Amino acid sequence: DHKTIEQNVKEEILNKNGFLFSEPRFLLIEELREPAIYFSILKAIAFGRARLNEIVQETGISDPHKVNKYLSVLRELRIVKREVPITEDKPHKSRKGIYLLADPFFRFWFRYVLPHMSYLEEGDLNYVWKEKIKPSLNSFTGFIFEDICLQRLKNLNRKNVLPFKARSIGRWWNNKEEIDIVAYDNQQSFIFGECKWKNKKVGLNELYDLERKADTFFNVKQKYFALFSKSGFSKELKNLSSQRKDILLFD
DNA sequence: CACGGCGATTATAGGGGCCA
DNA sequence: TGGCCCCTATAATCGCCGTG
Known part of the structure; x- marks a missing residue:
């Protein structure tokens, strides 16, 4: 039946x-x-x-x-x-x-x-783990990490501790570029975010790359950059973020 | 009556032409 | 030469209809 x-x-x-x-x-x-x-x-x-x-x-x-x-x-x-x-x-x-x-x-x-x-x-668990799971587990987890970072930013937004109150938060892409997290409000303030799941400190290059991608957006009055890292940030990036109020780092 | 096939419709990218 | 617009091809979705 x-x-x-x-x-x-x-x-x-x-x-x-x-x-x-x-x-x-x-x-x-x-x-x-x-x-x-x-x-x-x-x-x-x-x-x-x-x-x-x-x-x-x-x-x-x-x-x-x-x-x-x-x-x-x-x-x-x-x-x-x-x-x-x-x-x-x-x-x-x-x-x-x-x-x-x-x-x-x-x-x-x-x-x-x-x-x-x-x-x-x-x-044959050992074979499957070594040959099939382990090599791609990092990128697999990276995707989950993006989800978690997104949730984190949404929580902070709910608690009103971001530079502005965002109306929409989510992933963004077009046919050329992809940005892990984009958050914005009605006054054209934007947060652009990138999530890095790797065993290496995130540095200036990642910030510059994100800034370049953000140029795809027009009519942006104010922009902030958020970087999420599994393994922390380089000295240079930390120094820069202490001078610039538009850089948000999440360890 | 749910499933799956298929045609209709619509949004978008990319190419070509026109104009400043 | 560069920017803009229109047009076309196609990718993607909607929704109807026949069938078992």
């Missing part, structure tokens, strides 16, 4: 305060008509294919319409989320949308567990 997707989702929402994080939501996918297609799309996303046509290419499903259709089901199930640059006026009309796995646990599962299931079932 197959339940419908809608029933499943409604039950999930109603049963609990929020979703069931401990219960693998992807088991629902097995109930759909084309589970293999859904899994190949999820795998493509887990490996960083974020734009629609990147997913189309990776999965080999030649029809973008088709992929879009499956993605809309996955979004309904809250497995996939769609993000647009924070400055977009009509987010649901934007063509700059990227698709991400909504839940960090799923990101890990589809990236590292599912593709290597046969090794893992053999008990």
Whole structure:
């Protein structure tokens, strides 16, 4: 007796305060008509294919319409989320949308567990860790770090301890550049932020690069630069930030 | 009646032409 | 020569409809 997707989702929402994080939501996918297609799309996303046509290419499903259709089901199930640059006026009309796995646990599962299931079932954990997980774990974690930095900045904004009260805070990109965090208000004050997850102090180069990217924005009355670092900051950058009020450092 | 196919519609990038 | 605008191709989304 197959339940419908809608029933499943409604039950999930109603049963609990929020979703069931401990219960693998992807088991629902097995109930759909084309589970293999859904899994190949999820795998493509887990490996960083974020734009629609990147997913189309990776999965080999030649029809973008088709992929879009499956993605809309996955979004309904809250497995996939769609993000647009924070400055977009009509987010649901934007063509700059990227698709991400909504839940960090799923990101890990589809990236590292599912593709290597046969090794893992053999008990070959060492091989999977050394060859498959360890080499890319830093960039994988870097993405999570961006999320955390974003939350941090939103919290500070809520507590009114930023240089101004921001109306919108989020990621931003166009076809050439990408800025981890952009925050702004109605008076055209901006904070541009970059998150660095590496075992090296962040220095002046990172600041200059961020300043260069910020030039993409017009009509900016006042701008601030925020740098988030895993491993602290260079002496030069610290000195400069003590002189300039528009540099915010988060260790 | 949910699912999936498919046509219609719309936003955007990139190229070419025109004008200062 | 550089900047701007229009046009076209295409990427992306919307939404209807047939089917099992």
